[in-house]
Amino acid sequence: MKMMKKTDKQTLDMLREEFAESTETAKVPLRLQKESVVAMLKSSDGIKEKDFSAKTGTKNSIVKFGRIGIAAAAMIAVVAVAAANLRMGGVTVIKTDSFYESYRGLEPVRSVNSYEDVEKAVLEILGSKTADETKSSQTEKPSNGKEPDTQAENHGVIEGYSKYVAQANAQPEYGAENMRPVPNAAQGVVSYGDFKADIVKTNGEYLYIVTTGVDEENGGTLEQIKIVKVVPAGEMQVVSTLVLSDGTSAETVDECIEIYLKNNTLIALMSRYSYSASGAYDSISTVAVHYDITDPASPVKTREHVQNGSYVTSGLYESKLSLVTEKTIHKVQDKATLSEDDVIPSFSVNSSVTKLDAKDIFIAVNDPEASYLFVTVTDISDSEAQVGKLAILGCGKEIYCSANSFAVTRGFVSVDADENGEHTSFTEIYRFDINGSSIDFSESYVVKGTLAGGISIDEKSGYLRAATADDKANNFYILNEKTEFVSGLTGIFPNEKIKSVKFIGSNAYFVAGEDSEKTMIVDISDPTKPKVAGNISTEGFSHELYAVSDTALLGIGAAKGSDTTITLFDVSNPENPNAASVYTLSKENTILYGADKRCVMVDSEKKLFGIPVVKQDAETGTEVSAYVLFSVSDGKITPVGTYNHDDSYTGDAAVRGTCIDKTLYTVSGERVVAFSIDECKAVSSLEIR
Template sequence: MKKLRWLSGTLSALMITAAAFLIFPPDSYATDVSNTSNSVSPPSTEPLPVIGTEEKLRQLLQKANEQQQAFGRDVMVFEQAVPAPTAKNAVPAMAEQRDYSATNVQVQGVDEGDVIKTDGTYLYQASGEKVVITRAYPATDMKVVKTLRFDGGNFMPSELYVDDSHLVVIGTSSTRTIPSKKASATEIAQPYYSPTVHAYVYDIRDKAHIAKVRELELDGSYVSSRKIGSSLYLVSSKYLNYYPFAERNQPMEMPVYRDSKQSEEYQSISLKDTRYFPDRVEPSYLLIGAVNLDANKEMKVSSYLGSGENVYASTDHLYVTLTQWEMQATIQPTVKMAGNSFFRVMPPSDQKSSIYKFALKADAVSYQGKGEVPGTILNQFSLDEHNGYLRIATTNGDLFRNDEHTSKNNIYVLDEKLAITGKLEGIAPGEKIYSARFMGDRAYMVTFKKVDPLFVIDLKQPKTPKILGALKIPGYSDYLHPYDENHVIGFGKDTIEAMDSKRNFAWYQGMKIALFDVTDVTHPVEQFKEIIGDRGTDSELLQDHRALLFSREKNLLAFPVTVMTLKPQDKEQNTASTDFPAYGEFSFQGAYVYSLDLKNGFHLRKKITHLSPDAAQKAGANWYDSNDNIQRILYIGDALYTVSPNKIKAFNLTTLTQQGELDLAK
C-alpha cells in the first residue's frame, strides 16, 4: 500500500520571504526604471543557422561553456521543465454540445493533457502504470470497460487527450543506452538511462474493441504538449552530455524519434537538420513533434540546440521560453538575517527571458523568430497572445535585496516580430509575481510580500499599458480565474505578518479563495472570501489549474483540498508574537463543492472524501493511502463525479446525494 506521511519542511518552505515593505502612493504603483532595465537583444526573424557538423557543435558548446563559467557557473540544464501547471478565460477545450465538463485550459480551442478526461459517457484515467476506462454514465451503473497496460513496466502515463475518435496516452519511458565508444582503453563505458517521451494512440470509436493504432516517441524529457483539433504537438528537451563529446572526442549521441505509422525503427535527427540560436547556446536539444492524428502522415520533428521552461500556445502559435541568468563572479554573496534565520544574497544578476515563436500547422511547426524581455517568467499564464500582440508579465531583480537591484515586476507587449512595442516596468518594488491572468484588453497581476496587491492593468493601447487600480489585502493568489468580464476568482493562501518589525516576511496560513469585483477598475474590491483550514492546508489547484471545476452557468465551483486544522490553543498562538506559527493537524482530504454567485458569494454545499472512517482516523495520525486522494471533480449530465486512483463516486448535481460508487482498487 502506498503511504503518505505529513512531515515538517525546512524553514525555507515555512515562510513567505520578502524585502522591506514599501507603501505605494495611490497615483503611482510603478517606478521609473528607464535607466536600470536589463539590456535585451533585438528581436530576430532571420532563419536560424544549421549546425551541420560535429566540429561546429563542439565549437558552439565550448563557447557556451566559457560564457557560463565567466559568470561563475558551469553549463547546466534541467531536463524536466517546471509545469503547470497555466492568458485568457479558462474554458473547456472542446466545444461540444453535450452537457459535460472538460479540462480547465488556458486558451479556448487549445486542449491540454490531464490525468483524467471524459467524452460525456466514459472516464479515461491515468492511474499508476495503467489507464482505466470507465463507463460513468449513467451514474447508477458505473463499470470499468477496459484497462490499458503497457509492455515492460517501463512506461508511466501522465497525461491524456480524448476526442470522438482517439485516446492519446502520453508519458515517459527510460531507455538503457551504452556509449558507442570508450574514452580510452582503460575506461569502461558505463551504461546510462535516458528518458523518452512516449505517446500511445488508440482508436476508441468502438468501445468494445479499443485498439492501439499508433506509437510516437520523442527523445528527451517531457516538457509539455497541446492538441488543437486532430493535431498533436509534443515538446521535449534532451540533455546533451557535453564533456565526453567536447573533451574526450567521443561521438555525439544524436536525438531520435519514432512513428510506428511509418516504421518501427528509430529515426535519427542529423546535425544538418538541427538549428541553433546564435546568441544563446544550451547543452541540450529542444525537440518539437507535430502530427495530425487523422492523417496517414509521419510525425514531423523539428530539432534545435536549446531548451525550454514554459510553453504557451494560442490557436496559431507555440511559444517556448527560457530564462537567462548572468551573474558577476567577481562579487561575493553577502549574508543577511531575517529574524533568527540567515540567508545568502547573491550578487546582482542580469535576468532575461528568451521567447521562441513557432507557427502551428496541421502536421508541422515552423520557426518564426526570437524575442527577449527583462526578467523571469513565472508560468504559462504570464504569456498571452491577443490581436497579434504577445503580452508578458515578468519579475526581475532579487527579492532579498533592498537597494536598486531589488525585485520589480513588469508588463511587456511584443509585436508579431517579437519586438517590444510597449512596457510597464518597476511595478511593486521588493515583491514578486505570484500569479497573472490576461483577459482581453486587461491584465490582472498579483504580487506578494506581506500583503497581496491585485493590480488591474489596461492593455487597450499596446504601446502604452497602464495601471488602472490596485487592491491590497492579506494573503496572495497562486491562480486567477475569470468569473465574468468584471469579476475574477483568486485561489491562494491566507497570511499573517511576522510580529517582529525586523522581519520582512509573512507566514502563510490556510487556503484562501476570493472573488474580486473590478467593475470600477480604479478601485477593485474583494467582494467575497473564504478561508479553508489552517497552516498546512493545500490544494493541487494552487500548482495545477487543471484541478479546478468551474461553471458559472451551473453555479458550481469545486476542487480537491487537503485540510489541516489547528487546536484552539495553537490557533491563539498563531495570532500572537511567535517565532514559528504552528502547523495544523490533518483533518480532511477530498473535494470541496461550492456554489458561487454575485449575490451570496461562496457557499460550501458539500465535502466529499474517498477516505473510509478507518483511513481518516489513520490519516489523523499522519498515515493514509494517498491513492484515496481525490484528484479531479467533473460532471456529466445531471451527475457530479469525484475521481481518485482507488475510487469513483457519483452524486446528483442538484442535491449532491450519492448515486453510485465504483471501487477501482480491486
C-alpha cells in the same frame, strides 16, 4: 541593432540622470541637445578604433560613426520619451523601444548547414563548461525504484529547463488552471477542453483515468488507463483497461504522465526510462501512444511516437499535437567519443526512426548550454501525416505554446559589468510559427530582466505579452506578430518581487508581496496602450486566483494564522474592483492543494466550483476525504454541499471532481464515486484499482 559599449552606457546614464532633473520644466538642457551629446560621445575614452577592413574592405570610420550616431539617437529618444511619459503611481508607460528597456540581439539564434556544424558547436559548448556546472535534469528517479546512474563518466549534463510552463487557451476557457501537473498516477486530474492534458479526461459519458495496478502473475506494476462508463450514474462500470506497461521489461520502464482526449482519439503521454544490460540508467524518451476509441470497450492502438528527451510540455490545438522535450547531451572526452546519435535529435513513428535534418536545427548564440529544446507537431487526424520538427541547441528556460506558434525564452546576463561591477539581466524571446506540419523560426526579441514569477508570458490575438523583473523594477512588454515592440510598462511594484502574473480576459494580474497580499490590475484591452487600472487585496492567495469569467475571479487561500477563505472578486470595472462575496471554510477542513493548484474545479456554465478537502471529526479525530461544492451566482458564494468520497481517509483522497448533468463525480487513484448534487448523497461507487 548595434550594441553600445560600457563607456557609452555610463555616459548615457549620467546624461539621463541630469535630464531627469529637468523634466519638471520639459526643457532640454544645452548639455543634452543633439550636438552636445554627439560631441561628448566622440570624446569618450571608450570609443576605440578597431580595423574591420580585413572583413569589410573598409576602414572602421564608418563603423565608429555609426555607433556614435546610434548612441546619440538613443539618448535623444530617451529625452523624447521622458518628456512624453505618463506616470501613474510610479508606473511609467514605455512609449518607445529604447536601449534602457529592450534591444534586439544581432543574431540570438543561428541556423546550421550540416551535422558537422552541430558537432562543432556541441564540442565548443561542452568544452566551455566545467565539471561543477554539469547537472542532469534527467536523473529523476522513476517510481519503480530504479536509481539512474548519475556517477557514470558519460552522464554529467548541464542544468535543464525550469518547471514553469505556460500554454495558450485555444478557446474561451475558465476550467482548471493550466499549470504543469504532477506526474503521480495516484492523483486524478480532471481537465476541461481538448487542448489540455491530464490524468483524468471525460467526454460527458465516459471517464478515462490513469492509474496503476499489480500484475497478478508476476507482481509487476501496471501502468494503465481505466475506461469507465459513468452514465447513468447508478450503473457505473469499467468497460476496458488499457495496459500501457506491465513492468516486466529489464531494459525500459514506462510511466504515464497524462492523457489527451479528442473526439475518438485517446493519446497517452509517457516517460520511458532506458537501462543498459548492466542495469545502469542510460537515457529517457517521451512517448505518445494514440488509440482509436470509437468503441470504448475495444480501443485500438494506431500510432506510437517516441521522441528523444524528457517531457517538458505539450498542447493539442484542433487536431495538432505539439510535443516538447528536453534532450541533454552527455559530457564526452573528445571528438572521437562523440557519436551522431549523441548530438542529433531523433524521433520514431511506429518504430521507423527519423533524424532531424540540419535545416531543422538552430543554435543559441549567447552562452548556449548542452541541451536541446525539441519540438514536434503531429496531425492526430491523419495517421499518414508528416511530422513537423525543430530543435534548438542551448536555449529555452520557459516555453509558451499556442495553436499557430510557440515562444521560447532564455535568460542571460551582459558580458560587461556596469560601474558598480553588476551585470544586467536580459531575456531572449524566440518565436516560431507552426504551419501545418512545418515549424519555422519567425523572429526574436530581447527584453530587460528575467521572466517574473513563473508563468508570465501569454499570447492573445497575435500579441505576445511578457512580464520581467530586474533588481530595480518589474516590467511589462507587448510584442506584435512580427515580434516587434508595441508598448509596455515599467516600474510595476518597484523593489518588490512579483509572485505570479495571470492573464485573464482583457486584464493582466500582477501578484506581489511576502504573503501575496497585493494584486495590481493592468488593463490590456488596447495592446498599444496598457494602463494600470486598479488594485485588489489578495493576502494569502499566492498563485490561487481562478477565473469564473472574464469579470469574476476566485481567490482561495489563507493569510498567516488565519482560516481558509474564498473570495469572489468583481473586476467588471478594473479601475474599481471589489470583493463581492467572502466565505470562510470551517477549521476542520484542509484543502488538498499539494503541488498542483488545479485541484479546484470551476464550471462556469453551471456556475459551480468545487474543492477537495480532508475533514477531521472533532470528537473522534477520524479523517474523511470529501469534496465541497459551491455555487457562484448573482455575485455571491453559496455552499451547495459536502460530499464524502471515502469515510476512512487513508491517503486515497478525491483530489479532483467533475460535474455531468446533475451528478458530481469524485475521482481518486482507487475509486470513482457518483453523487446527486441536489440530494447531496452518493448514488454509487466503483473500485478501479
